[in-house]
């Protein structure tokens with residue numbers, strides 16, 4: 231088959247899959263920006279993109295593009311090395327100015343892949359995968375901002391992400407313009423232009439990713455995502471529907487209309503009452519499930535309250551951006 235057997239066909243596949251991945255990354259850094267401007271809206275997007283059929287199809291498609299891109303990258307590199315023998319870069323008519331990135335696309339890709347493995351463990355495995363498996367974990371799968379908290383409160387996360395972003399910049403800086411060349415757009419007028427557009431595009435995407443990672447690190451270390459009142463209300467709304475199975479619709483209604491603080495009182499009060507030996511005989515077979523469920527909810531509340539806000543008064547509720555101090 232032309233696409234897999236010929237060098238031109240393989241480059242064509244690299245270009246098409248690469249273009250899709252560039253578009254995904256552009257969308258991804260814009261979506262992350264929502265978490266800076268409006269963290270609660272970010273969680274709503276996470277809820278929307280959870281394990282619904284359309285999100286699952288998009289994720290499976292994306293995974294397929296990533297896998298094909300990697301397989302063809304390895305095939306092309308091996309083919310180039312076989313063709314050139316040990317003198318990998320001794321193509322005599324290649325200009326001296328040949329970019330460092332173009333010679334190191336595979337290595338850069340491996341660094342990005344390593345970053346991606348860490349990234350998937352920190353986010354995807356705890357969000358979409360948990361939903362697919364139907365598991366109940368301490369943090370609700372749609373609470374994206376709590377996973378930002380978990381990831382970016384680790385001091386090494388920012389370092390690992392910045393290494394990934396730098397590798398991504400070099401990879402895209404070469405990849406964006408060369409994918410046009412691979413599909414036959416080899417004009418001497420357009421290639422220099424495409425190089426400029428590619429450099430700008432990847433710089434904007436990568437700078438945005440770096441800025442986001444820095445803001446998330448600062449906010450996580452202030453424990454903003456645990457303590458912000460608007461986010462806490464939202465976390466409460468995420469778990470309340472789960473009360474239906476054990477406590478019925480009336481409980482869901484009462485808890486839904488309660489404020490976060492009232493919710494905490496009600497759940498902790500109920501948990502205390504359930505410790506009473508009479509509760510076990512009153513609820514019979516249902517008791518075990520109810521007490522386990524309440525224990526899980528109390529653990530979640532304790533988790534949210536485990537780290538008070540570092541500068542509580544300086545946190546503007548909706549944005550997470552420090553509000554001007556009123557103290558002299």
Ligand code: HEM
Nearest residue numbers: 258262288289292342349353354357358359374439442443
């Ligand atoms: C500040 C940097 C970043 C943050 C905070 C971030 C955050 C996230 C979050 C919250 C998810 C959602 C997980 C889910 O719902 O399953 C996700 C998914 C993902 N991210 Fe990132 N991300 C960042 C950078 C990157 C970069 C640079 C790449 C690629 C090199 C990347 C690749 C992915 C992929 C492939 C997915 C899975 C998408 C899917 O399941 O459809 N992310 N990321």
